[in-house]
Amino acid sequence: MTAYRADHLLLDTGWVSPGYIDVAPDGTIATAGPLLIEGAEPIAGYVIPGMPNLHSHAFHRGLVGYVDRLAPGFAVETLWSWREAMYRFMLALDPDDMEALAAQAYLDMLRSGFTSVAEFHYVHRQPDGRPYANPAEMSERIVAAARTVGIGLTMLPVLYASGGIGQPPLHEQRRFLLDLDGYLSLVETLRPQVMVGIAPHSLRAVPADLLLRLLRAVPEGPVHIHAAERTEEVEECRAGLGAAPVEWLLAKAGLDRRWTLVHATHVTDAEREGMARAGAIAGLCPLTEANLGDGRFRLRGYHRAGGRFGIGSDSNTLISAADELRMLEYGQRLHHRLRNVVVTPGDEATESPGRVLFDGARRGGAQSLAQPVGAIAPGLRADLVVLDDEAPALLGQTPRTVLDAWVISGGMAGGNPVRDVMVGGRWVVRDRHHEAEDTIRARFATVMRRHHP
């Protein structure tokens, strides 16, 4: 056992100051609470649960700076013009590139307070469309990057079969394509290595009958799908399937707690209520949704209905747990023209938007990833983040205010207060440094120079 004494420790029941944690040799939390443990190692600052990141396309990290301009042939910039640039970049990547990009993205995640990630991974084949000698090559590079960095991983190999409802795949989508047998075999190859879920890409990319066959073939574990990110997609589903994406999933796919609906931006009140009742997770990616001009999820009514949500860094344009939560909060404020729209009075856990958003996202994220994380409690994995009480953004704060200060003022853009990070009982970031950071950065730099000459 290794015991720690935190100045301030966030438990499910609230803050304790000081708080003690005993970490078992297998990396899980044995005990956590206010009871004194003799000889415990002191941790200065605020110890909070690591945040699960429920949606990432790691290689998109390499697009930063190269996609924010008017694309040739497009009159306006949207997800669809961005996608052309992304496809060009993606078609040139080899397995070493994929691993290098993922390692840098995952390192950035740890440093910002994410301790686990669900990787929605869709590049399976060689650039010419043939399978790799090892069909799991690209997926295994993601697993290798996560191991190098030491971040928790839920691997979501993506099933991708069509270029739109009733449309053949585009030539540019040739690296994504698998039939159901090939897909299930990839899932089976990965299962002994890592937590695996299934990820039908979207109702545009997976025909309805194929999706239902997939669900029958894999009756357990996480299911992630992109849904209702754009109004064009909603219209296409209405025309092709007779229902909006979330409406169709509620009626036909048996939504429940296994499901994460990534984005769910353009949904009706009835669809939001259906998601809340089903216990499914709204997979919100506020920075990416802002970057792509997609729109914003309406959180207030959903939250009041008990709807569950988590956050994802998706395109990895800016990787930061606190910045995602701030974008989420500010989107709501701009929409309602009110402040603090998710709070309710009378309780330390409900009166602070930072706390409400942090608690919601850590719990929803843990459910989404199907990992024993998201809280500091016995039996869960010891995934901890230490916020530096000496960081400028947190000076003068108290447990009651610190999560508001972090979310509003202390993300990557505000002088990052994340000082130390533990995953599975092991310190992976100490004093803001990771033991492999120089190698990871050098490999990432090589990929960036090669693909963006």
Ligand SMILES: [Zn+2]
């Ligand atoms: Zn996505």
